[in-house]
Amino acid sequence: MTSHQALADSVQAPLLAGWRNGFAALGPAFFTELRPTPLPSPHWVGASDDVAALLGLPQDWQRRDDALQAFTGNALPPGSRPLASVYSGHQFGVWAGQLGDGRAILLGETADGLELQLKGCGRTPYSRMGDGRAVLRSSIREFLCSEAMHALGIPTTRALCVTGSPAPVVREEIETAAVVTRVAPSFIRFGHFEHFAARGQQAELRRLADYVIDRYYPECRGGANPCAALLRAVSERTAALMARWQAAGFCHGVMNTDNMSILGLTIDYGPFQFLDAFDPGHICNHSDAQGRYAFDRQPGVAWWNLLCLAQAMLPLVGEVETARAALSTYEETFVAELLRRMRAKLGLQQPREGDGALVDALLRLLAAGRVDYPIFWRRLSHAVAAGDFEPVRDLFADRAAFDAWLLSYEELLALDGQAIAADLMLKTNPRFVLRNHLGEQAIRAAKLGDFSELQTLQKLLARPFDEHPGHEAHAGFPPDWASTISISCSS
Template identity: 70%
Template structure:
């Protein structure tokens, strides 16, 4: 318990807390308490994440729960803190960064860290107010759970709380707090911070903590002559490759892949200007602030590798040999295409790899890009078309029907001999009906601004099980309205 806390105001969540990251010592963080917000209210709660934490969802929505997760009452057994890190932002070294508005409550005995994002300024806020706004908080809450529903590694979101306190961004908005949950929030930037400041003792302590806690196999790996730090770099590279392959297969744009937004565990982290593609445009830029297109959809695999190279540079004092560090990155170049093709084969309902699969995948992506066909709707219609034998709804998406027909013929030949029902079943497990499109999030946000949170709750239910049909909810799986293309999402939140 922090000495800043008044015992009379403590909220007991009924959880046991462990030292976790804070055991690394004060060089890694600053202890502080969240700043209260006036007249808080509930916006959304994930019962599934509550269950993972061991919290009763009904109690969670009590006044005590509200006070705890908006940051107004200290939580028994915790020593809140904000961590320090550095990083490259848009390819440029930005120096010291840190948790500018995220405050750790701590780590549960079950191994999950809990953060309050938007809980007030920290020593790392860089003149910012330490707050998050309702708009971005709802987006992060919903997308965290949407990605989990899609089976993509991600940080999670327990709840969103709001307040009518005003926060100035491009205009005045209202404040909110997201309670985020993950096995670890350690980023590439944590390693970069200590490497850049030539603090090798802290760098080694951090690497040892990550290896012993999350990658124990690196201690006994024969790879790289038993160099555990090189083995760690390779393991992180492979997890990152697999993660980005899943992003590309589902049509997810992160929007701001700075090194301080890259998880050491290969999780999707920091939901800012993200977007799921509507029309398939490989060069799509979802971040209005990204004027150079550095983080365009088709650049994400290369940017991830660039970020891993930065991590390799940070770990070099521990690895000890530049050639070994470069070799530890090499598997990214094989894991990413392998994982991407595996994900795309699953979308096509193909159980096994075969010669010609890459050409089949590249062929359909080229057709989709030529006409900017709606990505999610195409794959879902194709899934149903295989099941029913009627591909006319798929053909209706294209102007170039001869081109599509030629591809469909090749695809039919590739899956010949496999029962259509088996193929379709695999497809329907891989091609979601529902994704968090920008316009759906915007509608929920606008309603929430009027204290109507039913849209948030509805989207949460759909996105938690996005492969299910959810009878009566087809409107949430339809084409985006024309105005959706005018939505601008930036880094400001």
């Protein structure tokens, strides 16, 4: 090898080229520029090859020290422009005033229009007495769930990687630090609009709305009232997201207005949970003493949050009646989208008048028996394929009630064809979801330096509808100790 060849081989291509900084162009009222705070002795915890490919990272990126340092916040990728954005919001239904990125820093935007954000990389002006750090436990949960939700077809921010450090972080106990690299087209929230509206900064409010419309909702620009069109589009995306959450049995846990994406994405994974037993009133966040964010309240809370967004946008929209009209399709969109998704879970291809009543009756049965939600749907899928419903009946204490429901269901199956229905159901009802106890097992192992369980979960959750023979335990009933897992806002 010549010296010129050796030199060429030793020069690494940049991790990411062609950075853009669209959000930064909004101006200094929207953010504070600052660098992440370094962490000592960083190491890789987990990474998503899927997101790396989406970003166009080089194949050897996980073997590169510059990547490890960049995604821990210890060094800046060339061309990035780190900043923390300011926003406000309602937390647990109460106006909290100014908030902002208290432990997240936006590195910038790639040439393909994806923003990269480091979560857990130190204090910002918006930390509100916090330490600006994230712990390994919560970082693993967010990393796994972001990618699991994507695989389920639920709109979400993505997660490129998690890095860890032995640096101590104080929560309920002393834990170790970690950083999640999050990826999304935008991290703009309802709270960004609320911030400028509350301060009477109408020029900035207008600039923000114009940016969101031009970048993410260009179809809204052509009408007589683009801001009203934006409000309607956000409302309908949010309604569709809520339908996906409810159908999947997903509880977010902290649906503050500052945790609501203007793009209708699932954002800010904290005390989330996928349902085990079907309990419509389940509260997954142990900080939620009043149950504001219980599972069955999520669609209503989203509507309340949209009213807050509409109030913030009123100076741009104009009349109150115009804003009301923009939100008027929320309930219709939610109901139609939820019913469509529940039909798919049941394998029903053709909409029929009695579908809603069939779904409602089934959900009442599941709630009455506290039937395991993921296992019920997967067993039902296999039962339709095999023509044997006995394994499903075994899940119900009141078998007579289930049998009565089954008669109505089988009549509809006969109309659509069981083979076609089974194929749809097995592609709709996952075998694997990120139950709390599965995440906890991966976290406990990772704290001891063993990331094998995390990697196993990644593999299963990336293809949740496949059978994955040999992993029956990951698809089984939760152990008794799962009910003792406590997840709060600090998680």
